[in-house]
Amino acid sequence: MRWTSMLAIYVLFWAFSVFLVLPWGVRTTREVGGDYVAGQAESAPHDFRLGRLAIRVTIVATLLFVLFFANYRFGWVTPQMLDLFNREAVYNAV
Template sequence: MKWTSLLAIYILFWAFSVFLVLPWGVRTTHEAGGDFVAGQAESAPHEFRLGRLALRVTIVASVLFGLFVANYEFGWVTPQMLDLFNRDQVYNQM
């Protein structure tokens, strides 16, 4: 696989990992015992730490990407294994 393809796939893994990591360790202002700001939603996080979020996302994305590349190289799970409706047999009979 070309390095540009690998880079594009890693960026996709990173972007999707953001949504996996965002809820981890979030505490609302009420849970943290802080004071509410006028107009603040009750579910808003008390503190937003972009650096810590980026580090967590990078770690999760790297692990998932590593598993993806290992599966690509070693063929642990193939499309034929995921064919639940036996489409290959239907196409071969035609």
């Protein structure tokens, strides 16, 4: 696999991980016991830490990419194994 393909796939994993990690550890103003700002949604986070979020997202994306790349190199799960409509080919291949 070319390094540019690896980079593109990593960026996709990173973008996916943002939505996966975003709700972790979020506390609203009501949960913290703080005061609302005019126009603030009740579900808005009380203290948004972009740096901590970026670190968490990078860790999760890196772990997912390492699993993906290891599967690519060692062939743990192949496209034929995921073929749900031709089950006989899957069982005969194993």
